[in-house]
Amino acid sequence: MTQNTDAKPDPAMPEWEKRFRAPRVSLPDWAEDAPDRSLYVSNVTGTFELYAWDRTTDGHRQVTDRPNGTTDGVLTPDGEQIWWFSDTDGDEFGIWMRQPFEGGDDEPAVPGLAPSFPAGLAIGRDGTAVVGRSTDEDGTTIHLCRPGEEPVEIYRHRESAGVADLSHDGTLLVVEHTEHGDAMHSALRVTRPDGTTVAELDDSEGGTRELGLAALGFAPVPGDSRLLIAHQRTGRWEPMIWEPLTGTTTELAVDLPGDVSADWYPDGTALLVSHSHQARSDLWRYDIEARTLTRVETPPGSVAEATARPRAAFAGAGEGAGTGTGTDGVDIEYLWSSAAQPPRVNSATGTVILDPPGMKAPPSVPVEDAWVEGPGGTVHALVQKPAGEGPFPTVFDVHGGPTWHDSDAFAGQPAAWVDHGFAVVRVNYRGSTGYGRAWTDALKHRVGLIELEDIAAVREWAVASGLADPRRTVLGGGSWGGYLTLLGLGTQPDSWAVGLAAVPVADYVTAYHDEMEALKSLDRTLLGGSPEEVPERFAASSPLTYVDDVKAPVFISAGVNDPRCPIRQVENYVERLERRGAPHEVYRYDAGHGSLVVEERIKQLRLEIDFALRHLPDPAPDQDQGRGQDQGRSPAGRE
Structure with a gap:
């Protein structure tokens, strides 16, 4: 890994900046037929790039080196080549390139395929690749690409779809598709x-x-056509085995609360189960024949990724045994963190698998749980707070997605706010994953307004409990969180003192027309049609509709190459703010939907913190803390 390991951090560097600058790594992916060859992502040079790791020699090599970073890559089954996706400055539109594992020149992986948004990739053992593409003109297309032959189109549909996997022998392909028109619930075709x-x-x-x-x-x-799938038939995500050649399905006895996913053990006799419940996650081994679960010991917190890797031939005798994995010859490797402790790549043996050089990220404060009764049920929120007694200035840091959830995992942004004396509240509103299918699917038609009802309920709790100073509450977030920020500033104008919106949807109609095709499908699902079909719903859910009601100063950051929340619709919103003379600042940067450059991330957060500190009112300890105060103009009933 190419970093000056002798360099010492500046002692004057703030702790929050160290958390961003400290080198980190993803969980290494490994080649199916050469598990000693791995690929991972690291920010060790200051930009997130791909790295090759030969475990037999412990040699590390930087694979990509681009101004705006690279994170999408995959190893061929034999480990001989690395495929990586090449876009332009974060616009997510490009082609697959390839490079020898040992190093060498990059070349187009599939000559003849025009640039597109990626829609899945599967590479066979004979060199055949199945490449998914998405464009505004064609919708989704899938192409069979054999070495030395022209790509052949084998699938086309206007709705979103993607390549999921090839069978071991390359005779079967599985495609996830939404041809039925519901982009939130995929079907499978083999x-x-x-x-x-x-x-x-x-x-x-x-x-x-x-x-x-x-x-x-x-x-x-080899010769095994079983397909591991996830389904929602019991009201949550859980795994099942499907045999597409016979049509039979096998339910699994995974008696755990919350959502459950899984991956195969290398010999196909067991599954590595990833279990997520109430913003934490852990690992289990499931024996398919015995139908038994055995816990894989991990620390309390969140497991972001995990894999069951065949033990390397050079590993010491007995390494990895007796860990509760239940299978000799396999190492369980996982990426773990908690809100208080930085991420690390561990083995179930308790050893650290990959430790990047350089300074280590300082820890932060642990997260606390809050359960608040909201209009659609109990809302789970995660709270971090500084030392001392409240009420604190409080940042409501809203997650993106919307089908995502905040968890007890390490994150530099909330930790930075805590360092500056703020409490941070993260709300897993309706639409979030991890709380059952009904909670996620509640987000329909009154999009944005539903989530903000839950956020308002948690804000009311935070004020009533003495955590939050009602005069000094900040609403902020990125992507869908940025969208909810702008929408909340307009529909709940008396609740928020400052707004911080990163890469937001600001003008929903223009965003729909400019965004990538797959997101158009999602918006039609969420709102029940296109802007031309349901104009009243788009208007009710668009921040632009309420821009003249915004009272709080607002800071907006946007990537000029963003295909998800395109820049034109942000400029439309900013123009309306400027027309009113409303207090605001805008930061535009040359990247896409966020940045992979560490210093750019630090710069953006520094701008947000400075903006909040300049615009928040001074504390008024003798003032009524706002119990029962008006939470802003209610958008209820706007269909």
């Missing part, structure tokens, strides 16, 4: 490489029942 259908599995029943499926991968065994 085909031959030429695109002819073998089997279908669709729990949505043509879109009349809101149930989704996801492909987790074919069995990693």
Whole structure:
């Protein structure tokens, strides 16, 4: 890893900046037939790039080196080549390139395929690749690409779809698709490489029942056509085995609360189960024949990624045994963190698998749980607070997605606010994952307004409990969180003293027309149609509709190459602020939907913190703390 390991951090450097600058790594991916060859992402040079790791020699090599970073890459099954996606300055539109694992020149991986947004990739052992593409003109297309031959189109549809996996012998392909028109709930189709259908599995029943499926991968065994999938039939995500050649399905006895995902053990006899519940996660081994669960010991917190890797031939005798994995010859490796402790790549043996050189990220404060009764049920919020007694100035840091959730995991941004004396509240509003299908699927038609009802309920709790100073509450977030920030500033204008919106949806109609095709499908699902079909819903859910009601100073940051929240619709919102003379600042940067450059991330957060400190009113300890105060103009009933 190319970093000056002798360099020492500046003792005057703030702790919050160290958390961003400290080198970190992703969980290494490994080649299926050469598990000693791995690929990972690291910011060790100050920009997130791909790195190759030969575990037999412990040699590390930087694979990509681009001004705005690279994170999408995959190893071929034999470990001989690395495929990586090449876009332009974060616009997510480009082609797959490839490079030898040992190093060498980059070349187009599939000559003849025009640039596109990526829609999945699967690479076979004979060199065949199945490449998914998405464009505004064609929707989703999938292409069979054999070495030395022209790519052949084997799939096309206007709705979103993607390549999920190839079977071990390359005779079966699984595609996740939303041809029924519900972009939140995919169906599965298994085909031959030429695109002819073998089997279908669709729990949505043509879109009349809101149930989704996801492909987790074919069995990693020659001649084995079993496909591990995830389903929502019991009201949550859980795994199941589907045999597409016979049509049989096998339910699994995974008696754990919350959402459950899984991946295969290398011999196909067991599953590595990832279990997520109430913003924490852990690991289990599931024996398929015995139908038994065995815990894989991990610290309390969150496991972001995990894999069961065949033990390397050079590993010491007995290494990895007796860890509760239940299978000799396999190492469980995982990326773990908590709100208080920085991420690390561990083995189930308790050892650190990959430790980047350089300074270490300082810890932060632990997270506390808050359960608040909201209009749609109990809302879970995560709270971090500085030393001392409240009420504190409080940042409501809203997650993106919307189908995502905040967890007890390390994050530099909330930790930075705590360092500056703020409490931080993160709300897993309706639409978030991790709390059952009904909670996620509640986000329909009154998009944005539903989530803000939950955020308002948590804000009211935070004020009533003495945590938050009602005069000094900040609403902020990125992507969907940035969208909710702008929408909240307009629909709850008396609740927020400052707004901080990063890469937001600001003008929903213009955003729809300018965004990538897959997001158009999602918006049609969420709102029940296009802006031309349901104009009243887009108007009710668009921050631009309420821009003249915004009272709080607002800081907006936006990437000029962003394909998800395009810049034109942000400029439309800013123009309206300028027309009113409303207090605001805008920061535009040359990247896409966020930045992969560490110093750029620090700069943006520094600008946000400075903006908040300049615009927040001074504390008024003798003033009524706002119990029962008006939470702003209610958007309820706007359909």
